[in-house]
Amino acid sequence: MxxxxxxxxxxxxxxxxxxxxxxxxxxxxxxxxxxxxxxxxxxxxxxxxxxxxxKIRGAYNKIAGLSAGERRLGVIAASAGNHAQGVAHAAFRAGIKSVIVMPEGAPLSKIAATQGYGAEVVLYGQGYDDAYGRALEIQRETGAVFIHGFDxxxxxxxxxxxxxxxxxxxxxxxxxxxxxxxxxxxxxxxxxxxxxxxxxxxxxxxxxxxxxxxxxxxxxxxxxxxxxxxxxxxxxxxxxxxxxxxxxxxxxxxxxxxxxxxxxxxxxxxxxxxxxxxxxxxxxxxxxxxxxxxxxxxxxxxxxxxxxxxxxxxxxxxxxGLVESGRRLKIKTILPDRPGNLIKILTLLAELKANIIYINHHRTRPRVPLKQAEVELEMETENKEHLDYIVKSLNKAGYIFEIL
Known part of the structure; x- marks a missing residue:
């Protein structure tokens, strides 16, 4: 260059x-x-x-430099999100029409935001490269000025x-x-x-x-x-x-x-x-x-x-992130389906200062033996050390469980 x-x-x-x-x-x-x-x-x-x-920095700078004839034809761009919003907002500020081609899988929030800035959104293809190709086709058909995302x-x-x-x-x-x-x-x-x-x-x-x-x-x-x-x-x-x-x-x-x-x-x-x-x-x-x-x-x-x-x-x-930092633990265990067994494990977890945020108790699943219940528990923990302490304590208490 x-x-x-x-x-x-x-x-x-x-x-x-x-x-x-x-x-x-x-x-x-x-x-x-x-x-x-x-x-x-x-x-x-x-x-x-x-x-x-x-993205609005480059998009507005490009659009602000267009001639009167180019502005009448409007602008077109391809983007998965941020460039789309930058071009749409810049075109709105400049008072010209904009068409943005976005991949079909683009987040709905970004599609809505782009439309909110006044752009016409065309959904096409599975990724940026597909959207880019379609935008070039529309550019050749309409004569609109193509606003590239970077080059x-x-x-x-x-x-x-x-x-x-x-x-x-x-x-x-x-x-x-x-x-x-x-x-x-x-x-x-x-x-x-x-x-x-x-x-x-x-x-x-x-x-x-x-x-x-x-x-x-x-x-x-x-x-x-x-x-x-x-x-x-x-x-x-x-x-x-x-x-x-x-x-x-x-x-x-x-x-x-x-x-x-x-x-x-x-x-x-x-x-x-x-x-x-x-x-x-x-x-x-x-x-x-x-x-x-x-x-x-x-x-x-x-x-x-x-x-x-x-x-x-x-x-x-x-x-x-919560799981990887040791602040969330989810386990699955089998308990005898008799009164008091569920409260027993919950009491132990309370003593270990684990905060239960989810519990699911299954008695009739085909893989669960008769007279037993499958229990899933999700809990908040303080850190990796606290999580490890809870796991060791459950093992010591004789519970057999799977960490999910």
Missing amino acids: PDDLLTMDMVNSARQKLRGIIHTTPLDYSALFSRLSGANIYLKLENLQKTGSF DPEIMAGQGTIALEIIEQLDGLEAVLVPAGGGGLLAGVAYTVKQLKPGVRVIGVQARGAPAIYLYKKGCGGEEPPAATIADGISVRIPGAMNLEVIKKYVDDMVLVDDDEIAMAILMLLERSKVMAEGAGAAGLAAAIKGLPEIKGLNVAVIISGGNIDVNVLSNIIER
């Missing part, structure tokens, strides 16, 4: 266009995550941005305004962790940071189930299989070609995080910092928590890129 396709004049111009349209989001120091990572962690809270993610210099410039804010908000900035899918955010932030603070390290973070940019940066890129990760905002199989050129030149390193690490970061953000983040939004923090040696002792900005998480996904993450 020629250097003049992305310039600081473009980034500064984007900032001017965005004044009065977006929020300057907080950069919040976290003592907890600083202790866990060994670095000084500052959360750049783009989850508090209008539409719930950074566009104006999009990159809009996302680069985040870096301008971070640099102003944090004296002594030494590193930035940036989630990456298609690469628009990473490219825009990396370019801007390196122009203004070349000594600051820029580290991109991808989900292990969608590692295309990581593989490219490591010199082993190629055709990627379908992406599979809970971080749907960065679940991109083929990154932007222009983005990759910028990333190759300006990004210092790429790291991968597992879905379990992302899920734990979401849960910790919610419980400890009262911050709602989606999978993509929590990826950078997941990388920090796992302990990156290259950020130890540094002042690090972690971009929380969005907060539009589906409530069903959030519920599953909370449940799994």
Whole structure:
């Protein structure tokens, strides 16, 4: 990509266009995550941005630069969620028509939010790539301007305004962790940071189930299989070609995080910092928590890129997180079907300070022997040590049970 396709004049111009349209989001120091990572962690809270993610920055910057003739034809985009809302809201602010093609499996909450911003939503295909192909077909039929989610210099410039804010908000900035899918955010932030603070390290973070940019940066890129990760905002199989050129030149390193690490970061953000983040939004923090040696002792900005998480996904993450942290125990046991046996085990659990939240008592299931009852119990526990103590105590009392 020629250097003049992305310039600081473009980034500064984007900032001017965005004044009065977006929020300057907080950069919040976290003592907890600083202790866990060994670095000084500052959360750049783009989850508090209008539409719930950074995407409106690039989308509005692109749309604001359209000619009068282009505006009359309207805009079209393909997205699984956040870009859809960014384009829809930006088009609404600009007073032009927008059509968004979303995968058929897109979360209902994101579909409703996109329609709420005034866009026409077309559902097509099983993933982003299918939706992208259909959007291009509609673009050729209607002449509408295609607003790419990441592979566009104006999009990159809009996302680069985040870096301008971070640099102003944090004296002594030494590193930035940036989630990456298609690469628009990473490219825009990396370019801007390196122009203004070349000594600051820029580290991109991808989900292990969608590692295309990581593989490219490591010199082993190629055709990627379908992406599979809970971080749907960065679940991109083929990154932007222009983005990759910028990333190759300006990004210092790429790291991968597992879905379990992302899920734990979401849960910790919610419980400890009262911050709602989606999978993509929590990826950078997941990388920090796992302990990156290259950020130890540094002042690090972690971009929380969005907060539009589906409530069903959030519920599953909370449940799994409680189990993995030793705060939820579910068991199944067989008891003699005689008066007093159920109250006996419940009394023991009460003495062990387990809080019962669910109980199911089966006497007539085919696999349950006559004169016996199958009992399922779910309980709250304090931590792993408390859970282990309860398990040992039940074993000592002679109960035979299965942990579910």
